[in-house]
Amino acid sequence: MKCNKAHKWISLYREGELEAGIREKLRKHLAECESCNLIYRTYIKNDSGIAQIRSQRPVCKNADSITNRIVDTVAEMQKRPGEKVFTARIDRILDLTMMPAIRRIAVACILILAAVFVYQQVYIYTNTVRLEKQLSAAGKAGMTNSMSDDIQDCIKKSARYLSGVKTGRIKINERIHEDISENPEVLMQYASLLCTHKYKHLENSIRPDAILIPDFLMDHALENIRK
Amino acid sequence: MKGHFKVLHPDNDHDLIRQSIQGDLSSFRALVERHQHYVYSLAFRSVPHREDAEDIVQDTFIKVWLNLRFFDFRGKFTTWVYRIVANLCIDRLRSAKRFSSGATASEAINPLWVTGQDGMKNAEDKDLAEHIKMLADHLSPKQRMVFILRDLQDLSIDEVSQVMQISEGSVKTNLYHARNAIRLNLIKAEERQHEMQ
Numbered sequence: 001m002k003c004n005k006a007h008k009w010i011s012l013y014r015e016g017e018l019e020a021g022i023r024e025k026l027r028k029h030l031a032e033c034e035s036c037n038l039i040y041r042t043y044i045k046n047d048s049g050i051a052q053i054r055s056q057r058p059v060c061k062n063a064d065s066i067t068n069r070i071v072d073t074v075a076e077m078q079k080r081p082g083e084k085v086f087t088a089r090i091d092r093i094l095d096l097t098m099m100p101a102i103r104r105i106a107v108a109c110i111l112i113l114a115a116v117f118v119y120q121q122v123y124i125y126t127n128t129v130r131l132e133k134q135l136s137a138a139g140k141a142g143m144t145n146s147m148s149d150d151i152q153d154c155i156k157k158s159a160r161y162l163s164g165v166k167t168g169r170i171k172i173n174e175r176i177h178e179d180i181s182e183n184p185e186v187l188m189q190y191a192s193l194l195c196t197h198k199y200k201h202l203e204n205s206i207r208p209d210a211i212l213i214p215d216f217l218m219d220h221a222l223e224n225i226r227k
Numbered sequence: 228m229k230g231h232f233k234v235l236h237p238d239n240d241h242d243l244i245r246q247s248i249q250g251d252l253s254s255f256r257a258l259v260e261r262h263q264h265y266v267y268s269l270a271f272r273s274v275p276h277r278e279d280a281e282d283i284v285q286d287t288f289i290k291v292w293l294n295l296r297f298f299d300f301r302g303k304f305t306t307w308v309y310r311i312v313a314n315l316c317i318d319r320l321r322s323a324k325r326f327s328s329g330a331t332a333s334e335a336i337n338p339l340w341v342t343g344q345d346g347m348k349n350a351e352d353k354d355l356a357e358h359i360k361m362l363a364d365h366l367s368p369k370q371r372m373v374f375i376l377r378d379l380q381d382l383s384i385d386e387v388s389q390v391m392q393i394s395e396g397s398v399k400t401n402l403y404h405a406r407n408a409i410r411l412n413l414i415k416a417e418e419r420q421h422e423m424q
Contacts, residue, residue: 011406012399017384042410049355050378058271058280063263066281070288071256077292078250 001029006036011043240304248295259288262305265380266312272375273316275364283315290315309382309390313372320368358416362409373398374405 006029012018013026030037060066243261246254263284270283290311298307363371369391376387377398384402388395 007407008403011403017399039410042414043406046355046359046406046410046413048352049359052352052356053272053360054379054381058268060263060267060271060281060284062281063267066284067256067259067263070259070285070292071252073285073289074255074292075252077289078252 001025003029003033003036006030006033007039010036010040013040014044014047241300244295244298244300244304247292255292258291262308263288265305266308269309269312269375269380270316272379273313273372274319279319283312283319286315287312306386306389309376309386310392313376313390317368317372320371355413358413359409362412363405365412366405366408370401370405370408373401374409377402378406 006026009018009022009026010030013023013030016023018026030040240258240261243254243258247258266287267280267284270280270287271277274280274283287308291308298304363374366374373387373391376382376390377384382390384395384398387398387402391398393401
């Protein structure tokens with residue numbers, strides 16, 4: 001046994017906490033190595049100091065008043081059972097099932113995840129607003145202010161979907177991704193696909209004069225329906 | 228079984244716990260009175276102020292009351308309570324460290340901790356004991372708690388492992404670091420003393 005390994009085990013040697021094999025190796029090492037034996041003797045010497053501390057049994061002079069305070073507090077809590085159960089659950093989650101270090105790491109992880117979630121939501125929201133503006137701009141030529149609520153709703157949903165694509169939340173083909181990112185008109189076309197999908201059951205009733213929608217978008221929609 | 232764990236009969240605890248869960252305050256009072264001494268003993272040895280130790284006793288039993296319904300009757304109540312005390316002490320030590328100005332813990336605040344009272348056989352042992360107490364204050368909260376539980380409260384490695392919720396190997400490692408740090412600092416202190424003479 002080497003000295004650095006022996007150092008680690010010496011403090012446990014005299015308590016019988018070591019496995020038999022390690023104990024025997026250490027016993028032989030201590031018989032041969034003077035410096036390790038010296039360390040062992042200092043532990044033995046310190047034991048008398050520790051035994052002295054152990055022999056001092058701290059006595060709580062205010063034991064009775066503390067007991068009364070505890071029981072009074074508990075009696076007070078009994079009057080508010082809902083609060084008791086709630087705090088008990090929180091306590092259990094925070095204090096009893098975890099060690100302090102683990103608890104701190106867990107809280108840090110939760111905060112980081114919450115921050116990421118909030119950031120993502122804000123990012124998606126701002127992107128959605130921007131894309132909605134782009135969509136409106138792209139369709140401005142053909143659309144009128146009286147565009148139906150359904151179409152507006154569809155465009156909003158498309159924008160939300162597209163913002164998901166842009167933020168990577170929704171995975172699509174890379175080429176389409178580039179097109180969508182660069183060209184607002186493609187955004188509009190893509191939106192039309194979604195409109196088409198939603199209104200497929202209205203195939204026969206869609207007419208340019210029935211719904212106010214840009215021509216290019218309508219063409220695209222009808223083309224998709226025919227496919 | 229070592230230390231306080233052998234003194235108290237677990238079956239009696241379980242009866243008191245069951246009655247306390249039903250809302251019987253006199254049973255809960257009996258439970259507090261039964262375990263208050265060793266809760267105080269651990270808190271007193273862990274935190275710098277007597278008042279802190281008393282606060283910890285109070286907080287511990289409030290937590291015990293709040294969580295009694297979650298107590299697993301397969302385990303020992305003493306281990307469960309020790310775990311609560313140890314966590315509260317570690318939290319208190321960490322926050323004390325955060326706000327301390329550098330001077331530690333036990334200096335002149337906790338009279339029993341600094342001076343001791345009885346059981347001192349001779350001056351040399353008394354000096355050594357006081358040195359060890361002061362050096363224990365400089366350990367990390369975790370090492371300090373392992374040292375106190377094992378060496379001062381006399382719990383077995385297995386019990387310390389259950390209380391601290393760490394492996395036995397980790398207990399041994401923390402114990403080694405704690406004892407070694409105390410030993411090395413004692414040697415340094417002795418050397419300084421020799422130089423001064």
